[in-house]
Amino acid sequence: MILTVTPNPALDKFYWLDHLPENLAPSEEGITIRAEKSLTSAGGKGINVSVFLASHGIETVAMGFLGGHTGQIILRDLLAKGVSANFVWIEGENRTNVALIVRGHEYHPIHIHEAGPPIPQEAQAMFLRKYERMLSRASFVVLAGVLPPGLSPDFYWDLAKRAREKGVRVIVHAGGEPLLRTFPARPFLVKPDVRETLQLGELPLRTEKEVIAAGRKAIESGAELCLISHQLTGDILVSADGVWKLEAKVPLSTFRNLVGADDALVGGILVGLVQGMDLLESVRYGMGAAVASAEVEEKFCLDKERILAEMQRVEVRRAE
Amino acid sequence: MRVRDFLRRDLSCLEKDTPLRQAIRFLEDSGLSSLPVVDEEGKVVGVISERDIIRALLPSYVDMLHSTSFLPSLDQLKKKLEEIGNHPVERYMTREVVAVQPEDTDLYAADLMLRKGLKQLPVVDREGRLVGVVRRIDLLSRL
Numbered sequence: 001m002i003l004t005v006t007p008n009p010a011l012d013k014f015y016w017l018d019h020l021p022e023n024l025a026p027s028e029e030g031i032t033i034r035a036e037k038s039l040t041s042a043g044g045k046g047i048n049v050s051v052f053l054a055s056h057g058i059e060t061v062a063m064g065f066l067g068g069h070t071g072q073i074i075l076r077d078l079l080a081k082g083v084s085a086n087f088v089w090i091e092g093e094n095r096t097n098v099a100l101i102v103r104g105h106e107y108h109p110i111h112i113h114e115a116g117p118p119i120p121q122e123a124q125a126m127f128l129r130k131y132e133r134m135l136s137r138a139s140f141v142v143l144a145g146v147l148p149p150g151l152s153p154d155f156y157w158d159l160a161k162r163a164r165e166k167g168v169r170v171i172v173h174a175g176g177e178p179l180l181r182t183f184p185a186r187p188f189l190v191k192p193d194v195r196e197t198l199q200l201g202e203l204p205l206r207t208e209k210e211v212i213a214a215g216r217k218a219i220e221s222g223a224e225l226c227l228i229s230h231q232l233t234g235d236i237l238v239s240a241d242g243v244w245k246l247e248a249k250v251p252l253s254t255f256r257n258l259v260g261a262d263d264a265l266v267g268g269i270l271v272g273l274v275q276g277m278d279l280l281e282s283v284r285y286g287m288g289a290a291v292a293s294a295e296v297e298e299k300f301c302l303d304k305e306r307i308l309a310e311m312q313r314v315e316v317r318r319a320e
Numbered sequence: 321m322r323v324r325d326f327l328r329r330d331l332s333c334l335e336k337d338t339p340l341r342q343a344i345r346f347l348e349d350s351g352l353s354s355l356p357v358v359d360e361e362g363k364v365v366g367v368i369s370e371r372d373i374i375r376a377l378l379p380s381y382v383d384m385l386h387s388t389s390f391l392p393s394l395d396q397l398k399k400k401l402e403e404i405g406n407h408p409v410e411r412y413m414t415r416e417v418v419a420v421q422p423e424d425t426d427l428y429a430a431d432l433m434l435r436k437g438l439k440q441l442p443v444v445d446r447e448g449r450l451v452g453v454v455r456r457i458d459l460l461s462r463l
Contacts, residue, residue, distance in 0.1 A: 061331065072351070079328055084452065086331035089349035129335060133362040137449070 002053055002270055003138040003168075005131070005159060006046030006064040008116040008148040009074050009087075010097040012259065012299065014039045017102050020110075036103075041299055042077035043097060045144035045173050045193075048260050048299065052267030052289065054082040055302045058274055061086050061134055065127065065148070067117050068093030086134060088127045092117030099259050107232060107255045116148035124151070131159060135166045140270060143182070144173040144263075145193075153177040160185035172223075173266050183221035190223045191266055200228070211236045212243050212319065227269075227283065229262065233291070236319075237283055243319040246283060248291045250313060260299035265290040268307070280316055287314045323429055324422035326462055327443045327452035333358045334368060334409050340376070341405035343368055356442040356450050357413045363448040366413035376412040377401055419444045422451060430459050 015035035024031060042051070050062040061084040066075055071087075071094045078085050095114035102110075135141065141163045143156045152158075153176075160170045160182045172182045175193030180201050182190070192214075198205040203214040211228045215238030218226040226238045232255075233248040268289030272282025288311030292301035301307060332350040334343055334357050347355060347370060354369030377397040419442045420429045429441060433456060443452040 066349075071349075075330070079330060082329065084329035084331055089346060133358070133360070136361070 001059045001061060001137045002050075002140045002142065002274070003131075003134050004046035004050045004053075004060060004062050004142040004144060006044035006062060006145050007119070007151055007155065008095065008146055009042065009044040009047055009064050009066060009071070010095045010114070010116070011070050011073055012041050012043030013096055013098045014257065014259065014297075015098065015100050016297070017100060020100070020102055033100075037297075039298065040073075042074040042081075043260070043299075045263050045266075046142055047074070047078065047083075048263030049142050049144060049173070049267045049270070050083045051078070051081050052264050052300055053270060055300065056267075056271045056304070058271060060084065061137075063087060063127070063131060063134065065090050065117075065119055065123060066094060067091060070094040070096060086130055088123050088130065090117060090119060090123045099257075101257060107252045107258060109258060111259075116146075118150035119148055120150065128158075132162065135163055135168055138163075138168050139274075140169050140171060140188075142171045142173055142266065142270070144171075144266075146174070146176075147178050154181055157181040157185050160187050171266060171270070173263070180221075183218060183223050186222045186224065189225040189227060189269070190218055191227045191262070192218075193262070194229060205230075208236065208245070212238060215243065225279075227265075229265075232258075235265070235283070235287060237280075244280060244283075244316055245319050246287055246314055246316050248287050248310065248314050250291055250295075250310070255294045256297045257299065258294050261290040261294040264293040264300055284311050284314045284316060287311065321426045321462070322422065323420050323424045323426065323443055323454060326426065326458050327422065327454050328458060329452045331450055331452070333364075333450055335359075336365065336410040337408040339406045340373065340409055340412065341401065343409045344373060347373075352453065352455075353439045356417075356453075357409055358450060361447075362450060364417050364419060364442050364444055364450050366410065366415050367417060367442065368409045368413040372412050372414055376404060417442065417444075420454060421445065426459060426462070429454050433459075 016037040047062050050060040053060040063086050066087040067090040075085055095116040098112040100110040143159055156178045163170045164185055169188040171189045172179055172187045173191045192200050200214040204210050211230050215226040219240055228236050230236050235246045237244045265286040268286030269282045272285040288307045291310040292307045334355050354367050356364045357366040359365045377400045418436050440453055440455040445451050
């Protein structure tokens with residue numbers, strides 16, 4: 001079973017627009033933007049990974065904190081998609097994250113993200129007891145997404161340490177300080193979230209050279225593997241044994257919805273590993289899943305044939 | 321059809337030492353009429369239902385009279401909740417766990433619910449650990 005932790009779940013709301021108004025300056029009439037199409041689904045990085053895994057028939061349990069009507073909708077969506085749910089209920093309302101996708105500019109969506117409800121101490125204690133129990137059933141745990149108010153930046157480090165003590169492999173799919181602090185707990189794989197800042201700690205991630213240097217730093221600090229996205233269609237995998245560059249040969253114009261593509265990548269890697277592929281093939285499968293998902297309007301492409309076809313277009317080469 | 325084909329994979333549950341007042345909030349949030357109670361290993365050791373809690377809040381003479389018509393108001397229940405709200409659910413849960421396994425048939429689950437008068441059943445694996453729940457509506461909606 002693969003356990004995913006999403007401390008800050010969200011209801012993802014996508015709007016597709018023909019165009020954005022050229023002038024967004026305040027006017028007397030206000031500004032109305034009409035969406036051509038919309039889509040709603042349970043979200044948050046760990047939840048997305050669970051949804052992807054469940055679509056492949058892999059047993060997965062999603063954990064985190066739910067609250068309010070939004071929490072009820074998230075739970076209902078997850079259960080309908082075959083994900084086992086083990087959440088702690090809190091006061092307040094889960095966040096709604098909005099993505100505006102303008103036709104012709106699908107690879108540059110506009111995001112509006114809420115902070116999420118604060119997590120009280122009592123709920124954290126309850127969560128930790130549930131987490132400890134679920135660890136005994138898990139082969140992997142995925143710690144994913146931004147932390148909501150009220151959680152310490154050491155939250156993921158604590159969870160990673162507890163998992164490691166029980167021999168469960170940890171994937172950290174997050175960013176900022178909470179990610180950096182997990183390194184001493186020796187996670188199996190770290191996948192830094194670089195959507196908002198192209199940095200890993202103090203290290204910049206603009207060029208290939210910088211990405212490799214940052215990946216090596218992550219390995220020196222304790223992570224076994226570090227996978228960093230480089231430009232939209234590339235990833236760089238760093239381990240103690242070497243560096244590999246992976247490139248999906250696809251034009252950006254084929255992309256329809258990028259939200260969730262990096263979660264499909266992590267989900268795809270796990271599918272590969274669980275199904276017995278070696279590490280590089282698993283990462284290739286993950287990249288195939290990410291590209292195939294970016295090419296459909298729904299959050300994920302669940303067509304395995306299409307994922308395999310995209311996987312074949314992913315080139316791998318060992319870096320110097 | 322097997323239980324695994326239509327179970328609700330909701331692992332909402334309470335621990336034995338969860339205070340009764342918190343259990344009420346959890347029942348409300350989960351939308352379920354009862355919640356499994358688990359031990360440290362995640363094994364289901366009891367079930368706490370709305371009915372169990374109401375029974376715990378009612379004065380003991382109601383049981384003897386088989387009627388609540390003698391209650392002057394709900395204030396008595398409120399007072400009782402203040403008194404026992406911090407007690408662990410373990411004290412009030414039903415210890416006889418009526419559960420099904422994922423491999424059981426829909427007919428077996430339906431029969432169990434009817435015979436025992438239950439609105440829902442926990443689903444457990446071979447080790448007795450919670451893997452989901454089956455509600456009456458889950459069966460009805462598939463007819």
